[in-house]
Amino acid sequence: MQYAEAIDYLYSRLPVFHRIGAKAIKPGLGNTRLLCEALGNPQDQFTSIHVAGTNGKGSTSHMLAAIYQSAGYRVGLYTSPHLRSFTERIRINGQPIPEDAVARFVEQQQESIERIEPSFFEVTVAMAFDYFAREAVDIALVEVGLGGRLDSTNVITPVASIITNIGYDHTDILGDTLPQIAGEKAGIIKPGVPVLIGETHPETEGVFRAVAESVQAPIAFADQRYMIQDNGIVQGLRQVHVSQENESAYSVKLDLLGDYQLKNLPAALATIDVLQPQFPVSLVAFQSGLAAVTSLTGLKGRFQTLQDRPRVIADTAHNGPGLEALFQTIRSIVYSKLRIVIGLVADKDRGHILDVLPQTAIYYFCQANTPRSLPADALQAEAALVGRMGSVFADVNAALSSAIQDSSVDDLVLITGSNYTIAELTNL
Template sequence: MNYEETIDYLYTRHPAFQRIGAGAYKPGLGTAHALDMAFGCPHAKYPTIHIAGTNGKGSTAHTLAAILQSAGYRTGLYTSPHLFDFRERIRVNGQMIPRETVVDFVARYRDLNLDVDPSFFELTMTMAFDWFAAMHVDVAVIETGLGGRLDSTNIITPCLSVITNISKDHTAFLGDTLVEIAAEKAGIIKPGVPVVIGEAEGDVRQVFVDKAAAVGAPITFAQPVEAVMHDDYIEYPSTPYGRLHGELTGIYQVRNTATILAALDCLTTQFDRVDNSAVADGMAHVVEKTGLMGRWMKVGDSPRVICDTGHNEGGWQYISRQLRSAGGRHHLIIGFVNDKDVSAILDSVATIPDTEIYMTRPSVERGMPVSRLARLAAEHGITGKTFPSLQLALNAAKSAVKGDETILIAGSNFLISDLNTDKIMKTKGVLFDLDGVLIDSEGEYSKFWAETGRKYGVPDPDFAANIKGATLTKILTYFRAEDRDAVVQEIHDFEKQMRYPLFPGVEDFLKELKRFGIPAAVVTSSDDVKMSYLFAAHPEFKDYFSAFVTGSQVKKSKPDPEGYLTGARAIGVAPENCFVFEDSIQGLQAGLSSGAAVIGLATTNPVEKVSPLCHKVIRSFEDFTVDEMLSVQRCDK
């Protein structure tokens, strides 16, 4: 199998919680132990740090790994879930596991023909442990998947256990109360192994105290740390390691840092190269060193776009607090998975003042339908707009932003996974040809030009077909000089009496573009006189389109791309981020030459003639959505 086939095998043959949820949850350590033994117990070949908790365990794991790397230790890092690339889960010194290593491991696993049926998580965990051993890591930081006591990572005996905090999440598996959840997380506390607790009060704190006492594990509770918040970093002016510059922002990182500092106090004896310099360097360069993504991460400027993987009650308490303290107007894009109890999260959302809410659905199978989210939000007094995809929600939010307002995308790891920055973060635009695309007029024009050509003795028998997409200036070159004024008058008289009927589905599509804030322009070879007649018939066009590029504004006719390049500039979108809708052969060629993604309409020419000159063919706009348009991929033709 190649890499793509291997990844498909992992997902389809082994249940993955990331995709299907509860059906993939396999509590117990028997399978994990069997896999580990089959591969020679790789986890026992290096020291490990085990991290559990409802929130903050990812940030804590990545930051500790960054600090250990800065101290010169070859550091393995195993976390979940991934956002964009499966290999994000398994890293050594920040480098993802190579594709060929993934392929090799799965091939070796299949050759073993074991009498076990591991889950996706159990198999990928073993892959990580095996690769860390092969890379001779000095230490590996291991994040639990779900819970602790029965999580497959709990086969390890670490040199340090860390539990960041306790909040309600995955209650179907871990219990309905904080005490029950704490008991499950406390399952990673091992005999004689020091444990650091980030946040715990009352009965939850006592759970950890009792468990540590029962197994003889030294226990440390993190102490508050002084912090000064800045827009793009957090300053910690007074720590045992001196003044620190924290790259990770978001107010919840202050609590994570307190946990990290307490963990370091327990680690420095065994890892004595961890000094002030290493701590400062690791704290300041977590993203660069470990590839961490999605923690109050800025992904766009003008407008400012932040994404955060906060997906449970505890995480949203911090998110809502941060938005309330920031002041000003916010644009919040939310989406969740179907098996998530979002009631407490929506309670937090309802407390955020002056906020526009955009509801959407993560694209995974588990994604909560947006209609259900809107219904639940209404029960909490929250009103907002609904969108079928993150990209459409983001486009709408961008078009609504004023001044220095911020857009925040949050609610699920899987929603952030949809935030493929190469595709979604770039502003999109749409460029439409007019006749044969928006207006059902090509037949009338073909008949008019065929008759006019015969009337004035144009010798080209294919004249009417050859001029499609050409400007009037270009068309007139086919006529004798003494006939041109008469031809101009005839075409204007003809266009004045035309009715300009829209193709079915066009107006709904244009309304959808406007609702989603996607700029559009008309690029036509028609002259300004004809456009005045069009506006008289369809005054709403001026509301749907940001620009109109006519034949009088360009020097070269289609198939030259000048018109589409001019249109892209007019709406302020790079041509490669535009979609061109065309019907004529010359127009399709112009669209491709512009570098845009081209969608051909089989209204003037048959599908077999249109298809080679575009990236997608449609017969009409009636069953075509903006979301489908955004999925069209630009490629060489």
């Protein structure tokens, strides 16, 4: 079986979330456990860190992967969704899984796949765990796909669990209150395993403390432990001062430039500190990793500048809280006019998203080539009802081309709204 055949097989035979949404989810961990049993339970053969949260879990996972790589460890990284190639989901030291390894896995596991009838995501999780075990990684960062309690990745027993933050997203699946959503995310907390919470919130703090106490898991709220001071961007890197009570202060530089990364940083700091006895990291390695996350891990689409004059930025923010954080960063930039290229999926809470979008921007509405996408003309009509005006385009590249053509050199063009929109950019 060739790689293209393997990918076609996975997409055609298995329910895929990014195409059909919640209907692709198969509740429970049973299928994943069966797939892993057929593989000899690879999830038990490597050390892992589990990362959940409404926003920031991908960036936090990549930060930690870069830090541990800089410290000399062999680091696995499992994230989703991918932007350009399926192989991006599964990496070791920043290098995607080889295409022939994907093809070989699908060919060898075809009987199990057809017998168990898992989802696309369940198969990719099993593939990642098998690859990490075979390649003997020292540690793997495993990002939750959705929620936590019933997410396919939740068959691991990590050495640390991270929950970055809680916000309103996937409320049709996870619940429509912050405590309900927190309860689902808290499902990754394991007996005796330290759990690091990135952002404290009065509605969810009690949920996390109660779950941690019930399984005797040490818990720390990272934003209460670390003081983060932003000193701006110098020579393309965000300068950050870090301090904590009774400890020496130090500085780090981030190549992930969004202001919102300052909220992700404490969880990464806390994780490194908690695991220091088992996985020592020097300050030099820590600083080197944070300054080169994108080059070390291949991360794209996080406040990524695609060109200057006019400046074009791509960001995968795709829900209300994520977009609020994005526009906080946008407000710190000097520009003449703001032009926003945007496409959304149809199953999001668009009311909140549209309210977050700045009314003074000029909009270029588009849609990604996936059945979950909201038609661009429908997005235009809904946006117009709340005073966000713009034109419709066939795809993101046509929209971007028009936005650049309309711009002066001092304008800012932002592309956002969906992973799938960003993924179709030609020059990403």
